[in-house]
Amino acid sequence: MKKHIIVIAGDGIGQEVTAVGKQVLELIADKYNHEFTFDTALIGHAAIEATGNPLPDETVTKSKASDAILFGAVGHPKYDNDPSAKVRPEQGLLGIRKALGLYANLRPIKLFDELLSASSIKAEILQGADILFFRELTGDVYFGEKGRSDDRNTAYDTMIYSRYEIERIAVKAFDAAMTRRKKLCSVDKANVLESSRLWREVVQEIAPRYPEVEVEHQFIDAAAMLLIKDPKRFDVVLTGNLFGDILTDEASQIAGSMGMLASASVGDTTGLYEPIHGSAHDITGKGIANPLASVLSVALMLDISFGLKTEAEEVVSAVDAVLKAGFRTRDIADKSTPSENVLGTQQMGDEILRQLKG
Numbered sequence: 544m545k546k547h548i549i550v551i552a553g554d555g556i557g558q559e560v561t562a563v564g565k566q567v568l569e570l571i572a573d574k575y576n577h578e579f580t581f582d583t584a585l586i587g588h589a590a591i592e593a594t595g596n597p598l599p600d601e602t603v604t605k606s607k608a609s610d611a612i613l614f615g616a617v618g619h620p621k622y623d624n625d626p627s628a629k630v631r632p633e634q635g636l637l638g639i640r641k642a643l644g645l646y647a648n649l650r651p652i653k654l655f656d657e658l659l660s661a662s663s664i665k666a667e668i669l670q671g672a673d674i675l676f677f678r679e680l681t682g683d684v685y686f687g688e689k690g691r692s693d694d695r696n697t698a699y700d701t702m703i704y705s706r707y708e709i710e711r712i713a714v715k716a717f718d719a720a721m722t723r724r725k726k727l728c729s730v731d732k733a734n735v736l737e738s739s740r741l742w743r744e745v746v747q748e749i750a751p752r753y754p755e756v757e758v759e760h761q762f763i764d765a766a767a768m769l770l771i772k773d774p775k776r777f778d779v780v781l782t783g784n785l786f787g788d789i790l791t792d793e794a795s796q797i798a799g800s801m802g803m804l805a806s807a808s809v810g811d812t813t814g815l816y817e818p819i820h821g822s823a824h825d826i827t828g829k830g831i832a833n834p835l836a837s838v839l840s841v842a843l844m845l846d847i848s849f850g851l852k853t854e855a856e857e858v859v860s861a862v863d864a865v866l867k868a869g870f871r872t873r874d875i876a877d878k879s880t881p882s883e884n885v886l887g888t889q890q891m892g893d894e895i896l897r898q899l900k901g
């Protein structure tokens with residue numbers, strides 16, 4: 544199979560973990576006789592430094608012409624401390640999602656048994672949890688009209704959704720539920736927000752097309768509570784951009800670490816695959832970032848964009864095997880991990896590659 548992949552590593556640990564993800568793709572290509580070609584592109588702080596633009600046109604053009612994008616992260620401390628900076632790294636990421644029409648963000652929360660003890664949640668609550676989030680990505684309060692009053696003392700953001708935006712992601716979520724445990728939980732705040740009332744209406748309209756799927760609606764506040772109280776009750780969770788942002792960070796604690804969670808952003812054309820974590824300035828340059836979220840993002844790419852199920856499963860199995868062998872990065876190590884088993888980013892990558900070579 545021939546595929547062209549754009550690697551957009553971005554900022555901070557994005558560079559470190561994406562290097563490992565790319566090595567996994569190269570090894571899979573080699574092992575299964577696929578022809579994967581690669582190109583790179585700039586985004587975020589790195590792109591601002593080089594061109595003044597967090598999302599250069601060239602990055603969009605290259606991405607549009609690709610079969611898939613392997614993405615790292617964007618962000619730099621400079622902007623975190625200056626919330627009023629007009630040109631910002633995250634505009635690159637929001638912009639590319641919008642430009643490529645990547646409206647559905649899939650975030651599987653998969654708990655590797657070996658990491659039960661890495662979570663701050665009790666093992667008996669976690670064991671068996673397996674959730675697939677569908678977070679809407681191109682609408683909501685992030686893209687609605689925003690502004691300030693003339694005296695700058697009042698500010699507003701607009702939460703806005705249109706029927707077609709809700710429909711297209713709801714259909715994807717229902718389709719996914721059919722391939723899983725056939726349960727779908729739609730999360731909104733329909734008791735207060737008009738955009739949420741529309742969200743719920745549309746989901747209720749689509750539900751009869753999927754009579755086998757058991758549908759429930761939860762308010763975001765209740766959903767946040769239930770996710771920690773009883774994560775096993777969820778199968779597919781469908782929600783908007785803002786609620787999904789918050790819920791999936793919360794859900795990362797089910798998987799033990801931000802460093803373990805992959806995501807796929809898909810629309811009707813190419814797909815973008817990235818860890819859910821950011822550029823993690825606190826550990827940038829130390830070589831200790833967990834690369835497994837990037838490796839698992841590669842597995843999602845192989846599965847969703849390329850339809851290479853066997854290869855995808857092999858990558859997930861390699862992660863499982865390396866964890867079973869006792870290897871950990873610092874974020875998922877605990878008191879029982881012998882210090883020689885606590886690996887750096889590339890060392891962890893090397894163990895994955897060794898597994899994949901067989």
Ligand code: NAI
Pocket residue numbers: 556560615616617618619620623633636801802803819820821822823824825826831832833834836874
């Ligand atoms: P973050 O996700 O970068 O880090 C949160 C915490 O998790 C940090 O303590 C970090 O060390 C740890 N962590 C994250 N990924 C890890 C990994 N792979 N291995 C080990 N530990 C890991 O979020 P934070 O600190 O709030 O933001 C840092 C920067 O990233 C900011 O500039 C923010 O705007 C940006 N950001 C970018 C995102 C993206 O590109 N998709 C998403 C979230 C934040």
Ligand code: MG
Pocket residue numbers: 788789792
């Ligand atoms: Mg987030």
